[in-house]
Amino acid sequence: MADAAPAAMSVKGVSKRFGGLVAVDRMSFDLAGNEVLGLIGPNGSGKTTMLNLISGALKPSAGTILLESLDVTGAAASDIAIRGVARTFQIVRMLPTLTVLENVAAGGVFGHRRRWGRALDEFARELLRRVGLQGAADASVSTLTYIDQKRVELARALASEPKILLLDEWLAGLNPTELRTGIALIEKIRAEGRAIVIVEHVMDAIRSLCDRCVVMNSGVKIAEGAPREVLADAEVIRAYLGDADA
Numbered sequence: 001m002a003d004a005a006p007a008a009m010s011v012k013g014v015s016k017r018f019g020g021l022v023a024v025d026r027m028s029f030d031l032a033g034n035e036v037l038g039l040i041g042p043n044g045s046g047k048t049t050m051l052n053l054i055s056g057a058l059k060p061s062a063g064t065i066l067l068e069s070l071d072v073t074g075a076a077a078s079d080i081a082i083r084g085v086a087r088t089f090q091i092v093r094m095l096p097t098l099t100v101l102e103n104v105a106a107g108g109v110f111g112h113r114r115r116w117g118r119a120l121d122e123f124a125r126e127l128l129r130r131v132g133l134q135g136a137a138d139a140s141v142s143t144l145t146y147i148d149q150k151r152v153e154l155a156r157a158l159a160s161e162p163k164i165l166l167l168d169e170w171l172a173g174l175n176p177t178e179l180r181t182g183i184a185l186i187e188k189i190r191a192e193g194r195a196i197v198i199v200e201h202v203m204d205a206i207r208s209l210c211d212r213c214v215v216m217n218s219g220v221k222i223a224e225g226a227p228r229e230v231l232a233d234a235e236v237i238r239a240y241l242g243d244a245d246a
Contacts, residue, residue, distance in 0.1 A: 006068045008033045008164055008195040009054070014063030016049055016219075023049045025219040026063070031164065036186070036196045038210035038227065042240050046219040047199045048090055051166050054197070055087050056080040067164070084112040084163030088170050090199075092149045094141040101137040104128060104155045111160020120159075127155040131185065147178060158189070165189060165196045171205050183208055203231065215239070 007030040016024040024046045031037050039047050052058040054065060056077030065073050067083050075083075086107065095103050104124040108115045115123055128134050131151040141149060150170060157165060171182050183205055190196055190209075200206055206213065206227055213230045215223040217239040223230040230236055 006066070007031055008035070008068065010064075010066040011050075011054070012064040012066070014050075014053060014060050014065060016046075016053055016058060017061040023219050024053065024060075024216075027216070027219075027221055028063075029214045029221065029224060031195050031197060032211075033163075033195050034190060034193055035212065036190055036198060036210050038206045038213040039197055039199045039216065040201075040206060040213055040230075041216035041222075044218075045216040045239070047216055048168055049219075050216070051087060051168055051197070051199060054080075055085055055166055078110070081111045081160065081162075084160075085166065086111055086157040086160055086162035086164075087166035088150070088153045088157055088168055090168045090172075092146065092153050094149055094152065096140075096142055098141065099137065100128065100133060100139050100141055100144070100152055101125065103141055103152050104159055107156035107159030111162065113161040115159075124155070124159060127158055128152075130158075130188075131155045132181065147174060154185075163194060165194055166199075167196060168199045169201065170198075171200055171202050179205065207231075 009031040011027055011029050014024060014027045015022065027050060039050060041047055053060050056075055059074045064071060072080055072083060095106060101124050104127055105120050108120045108123060125137060128137055131154055133148060133151050141152060154170060171179060174182055186209055210227050212225065213227050214221055215230050215236050222239060223233045223236050
């Protein structure tokens with residue numbers, strides 16, 4: 001029998017300490033190719049810190065992170081991006097002096113799969129069409145609403161055609177119509193063969209999108225499994241609502 005393919009990503013015993021504060025404590029989980037994994041938990045549980053460790057924005061204090069079979073523990077964010085990881089941020093990060101199209105094109109220059117010139121321009125315009133901003137290519141990002149800036153950031157992350165996409169509360173703040181559009185877009189991204197990690201508080205999105213969830217509380221993994229199972233877990237309910245409501 002042939003050996004099973006390695007996970008798209010493996011997090012093994014990863015911790016992050018800031019002085020005496022342990023923000024992430026011995027976290028371990030795998031991400032399969034073409035899987036949508038929800039990373040959920042109450043505010044302050046360490047979810048964004050975990051994404052920062054995966055993407056190279058922070059270096060782990062302990063543990064190992066593998067992309068397929070390659071150890072990228074502590075690698076620079078630029079190196080991890082080249083290896084196929086792209087992300088959005090909880091607080092949107094724009095390149096304010098560039099147009100909408102130029103913001104998206106930047107992702108195609110510095111990431112996993114690189115394009116230049118006309119090929120990059122055409123691909124960036126196609127990504128803007130996919131996120132619903134086809135008419136805004138030449139606009140300044142400063143003129144966009146917050147929601148549309150989030151669309152630009154997603155298009156920029158996709159411009160490098162990453163193997164793994166990290167979404168940090170990308171669906172937050174969307175109205176019901178936009179939320180349905182956002183969920184459909186993420187489903188399409190997964191169908192293209194990408195693995196996705198979603199940090200999200202919108203439970204309807206978690207239920208409809210995620211194959212599996214990892215639940216964090218105070219930096220520790222307290223549950224892992226199918227969304228329906230983990231959201232019914234007593235310890236998860238206590239983490240979100242407190243003992244009085246569990």
